[in-house]
Amino acid sequence: MCGIIGYVGPRKVVPVIIEGLRKLEYRGYDSAGMAIIEAGKLVVVKKRGKLRELEEAVRGNAYEATTGIGHTRWATHGRVEDRNAHPHMDCKGEIAVIHNGIIENYQTLRSDLIKKGHAFSSETDTEVIAHLLEEQVDAGRDLLDAVRGTAHQLQGAYAFLVVASRFPGRVIAVRNLSPLVLGVGDGEMIFSSDTPALLDYTHRIVPLHDGDVVEINDRGYFFYALEDGHAFTRAPMIVQWSAASAEKQGYKHFMLKEIYEQPVVIRDTLYGRFDVATGRVDLKEFADSPVPERISIVAAGTSYHASRVGKYLLEQLARIPTEVSFSSEYRYQQPIVQPGTLGIAVTQSGETIDTLAALRLQRQLGARVVAITNRPESSAVRESDVSFITQAGIEIGVAATKSFMAQLIAFYLMAISFGQRKGTIDQEASLRLGGELAGLSQKCEQVLEYVGVMEAIARKFYQVHDMIFVGRGVNYPIALEGALKMKEISYIHAEGYAAGELKHGPIALLEQNVPVIGLLPRGPLYEKVYSNLQESNARESPLVILAESTDATAQGLASDFIPMPIVGELFSPVLYTVPLQLLAYYTADRKGLDVDQPRNLAKSVTVE
Numbered sequence: 001m002c003g004i005i006g007y008v009g010p011r012k013v014v015p016v017i018i019e020g021l022r023k024l025e026y027r028g029y030d031s032a033g034m035a036i037i038e039a040g041k042l043v044v045v046k047k048r049g050k051l052r053e054l055e056e057a058v059r060g061n062a063y064e065a066t067t068g069i070g071h072t073r074w075a076t077h078g079r080v081e082d083r084n085a086h087p088h089m090d091c092k093g094e095i096a097v098i099h100n101g102i103i104e105n106y107q108t109l110r111s112d113l114i115k116k117g118h119a120f121s122s123e124t125d126t127e128v129i130a131h132l133l134e135e136q137v138d139a140g141r142d143l144l145d146a147v148r149g150t151a152h153q154l155q156g157a158y159a160f161l162v163v164a165s166r167f168p169g170r171v172i173a174v175r176n177l178s179p180l181v182l183g184v185g186d187g188e189m190i191f192s193s194d195t196p197a198l199l200d201y202t203h204r205i206v207p208l209h210d211g212d213v214v215e216i217n218d219r220g221y222f223f224y225a226l227e228d229g230h231a232f233t234r235a236p237m238i239v240q241w242s243a244a245s246a247e248k249q250g251y252k253h254f255m256l257k258e259i260y261e262q263p264v265v266i267r268d269t270l271y272g273r274f275d276v277a278t279g280r281v282d283l284k285e286f287a288d289s290p291v292p293e294r295i296s297i298v299a300a301g302t303s304y305h306a307s308r309v310g311k312y313l314l315e316q317l318a319r320i321p322t323e324v325s326f327s328s329e330y331r332y333q334q335p336i337v338q339p340g341t342l343g344i345a346v347t348q349s350g351e352t353i354d355t356l357a358a359l360r361l362q363r364q365l366g367a368r369v370v371a372i373t374n375r376p377e378s379s380a381v382r383e384s385d386v387s388f389i390t391q392a393g394i395e396i397g398v399a400a401t402k403s404f405m406a407q408l409i410a411f412y413l414m415a416i417s418f419g420q421r422k423g424t425i426d427q428e429a430s431l432r433l434g435g436e437l438a439g440l441s442q443k444c445e446q447v448l449e450y451v452g453v454m455e456a457i458a459r460k461f462y463q464v465h466d467m468i469f470v471g472r473g474v475n476y477p478i479a480l481e482g483a484l485k486m487k488e489i490s491y492i493h494a495e496g497y498a499a500g501e502l503k504h505g506p507i508a509l510l511e512q513n514v515p516v517i518g519l520l521p522r523g524p525l526y527e528k529v530y531s532n533l534q535e536s537n538a539r540e541s542p543l544v545i546l547a548e549s550t551d552a553t554a555q556g557l558a559s560d561f562i563p564m565p566i567v568g569e570l571f572s573p574v575l576y577t578v579p580l581q582l583l584a585y586y587t588a589d590r591k592g593l594d595v596d597q598p599r600n601l602a603k604s605v606t607v608e
């Protein structure tokens with residue numbers, strides 16, 4: 001939700017801001033803007049629309065500034081208009097602020113400031129920050145104290161950056177609940193909402209904690225406590241990602257590139273965690289703790305779907321009672337955490353505010369909590385007892401694909417490891433399960449060869465208004481995920497159902513323009529799902545069926561058949577997910593939609 005960037009160093013800052021915003025645009029793309037200190041004056045340029053509008057607006061201006069801040073917006077307060085784009089300024093046009101988050105008490109602050117004579121030019125919550133800073137600076141405070149004095153008056157979630165013409169060469173940042181990372185370069189410092197935007201400059205990063213106030217200037221970076229202003233330091237950590245991994249590398253879209261990276265993601269997430277020869281899984285993350293008696297998982301969106309698969313695996317393989325909650329609901333359902341409960345927070349970004357809040361509550365209620373996340377530098381890692389870092393690499397496409405795959409693998413590893421330690425998985429079963437795990441990456445490569453098939457099916461159905469995805473057991477969450485992918489990037493109304501539920505209502509929706517996509521791997525539920533698909537066939541719905549390549553019966557029933565590699569039912573989610581991602585991708589691409597930046601969405605949802 002909103003991307004922010006701030007720079008102090010020897011480079012001309014405008015291209016630094018534009019390139020940084022390009023890398024952060026996935027966080028929000030309603031409008032973009034920047035504030036720079038040019039020849040001692042504050043210059044603000046901001047435009048509604050995508051980043052290219054801002055680029056157009058600054059093109060041809062020979063700005064020399066080397067200090068500045070930039071913002072890409074995902075609107076919360078105020079319509080998508082130039083005046084609501086960030087940065088926001090004080091009355092005199094000397095102080096500029098960019099912000100990610102929501103200031104909950106902005107209305108009270110705004111009324112008070114208006115009474116004091118401040119004139120507002122936007123509908124945003126953010127603008128109050130600029131006017132509060134003006135009050136502080138007018139009272140004779142230095143910019144750093146002004147930022148602290150202002151932040152003390154704010155309620156809500158925020159990460160904001162400030163520049164001011166009276167204080168050239170300085171950018172000041174504060175963090176409370178919204179993500180912010182500092183990149184420490186050689187003679188240059190850069191703030192960003194997310195790490196990928198820093199990688200062109202440095203691999204040394206310092207994630208800010210809640211309550212940190214940080215100044216960057218030509219002497220370096222300086223940390224202060226928001227509460228009492230005392231100075232302290234935080235050592236940088238080194239991130240291994242390459243700048244190239246945040247590029248499209250010849251693919252038309254990030255999403256397609258990320259779908260193709262999944263075989264490697266499977267290999268990398270398994271690497272060093274299990275022994276192919278014995279099938280033994282060793283997770284150092286849990287070495288010091290007993291096998292949990294029960295598990296409570298919190299997650300949102302795609303991570304929630306991975307968690308639903310996780311529940312199935314943990315219960316089947318390790319016989320551990322497991323519940324899964326939407327993180328946005330968890331806090332409001334008066335959860336009961338019994339002794340021996342392991343909390344699991346699943347979040348690609350590690351910054352989803354609902355999931356962080358649920359994680360905190362789990363800990364408060366006495367659970368030990370593990371974060372399954374793709375981002376070692378994230379808040380989820382800092383706030384949990386232990387973290388399981390998935391190895392999906394940087395994911396830029398707003399629609400999560402490879403991170404979902406990595407989360408699935410994490411759950412297989414956890415369930416097998418707990419099962420082996422508990423004794424619900426014996427040596428023979430370990431070998432069988434290990435064999436399945438070891439074969440997944442290669443089978444995933446095989447599935448990616450169906451690109452042409454999925455493209456053809458997308459061509460056939462891209463104009464429909466509704467689609468139904470069905471699966472049962474461990475593949476029910478995959479039906480949910482397939483529908484979510486379709487909805488979020490193609491804007492086709494899609495629903496995922498447990499196949500057996502169709503007859504309890506949704507079957508009324510079926511007709512010849514409503515394709516049903518059925519997941520039909522071999523296994524104990526095969527006959528049941530097959531019957532459910534026949535019921536759909538009888539209502540004239542076109543049937544797209546994913547089943548084993550040798551399954552002539554399924555092929556006979558399907559109007560479009562996706563031949564899948566042979567895999568144990570329990571492991572089928574890993575493979576059956578991929579064609580659904582491709583179907584959503586090609587449908588959206590065929591419709592000419594912006595696959596990587598679908599309307600109204602943002603990759604990391606840092607507001608409640």
Ligand code: AGP
Pocket residue numbers: 300301302303346347348349350351352355398399400401488602603604605
């Ligand atoms: C998935 O395609 C979506 N972009 C979204 O549902 C996402 O999974 C959700 O917002 C959770 O994000 P997280 O994993 O970073 O917490």
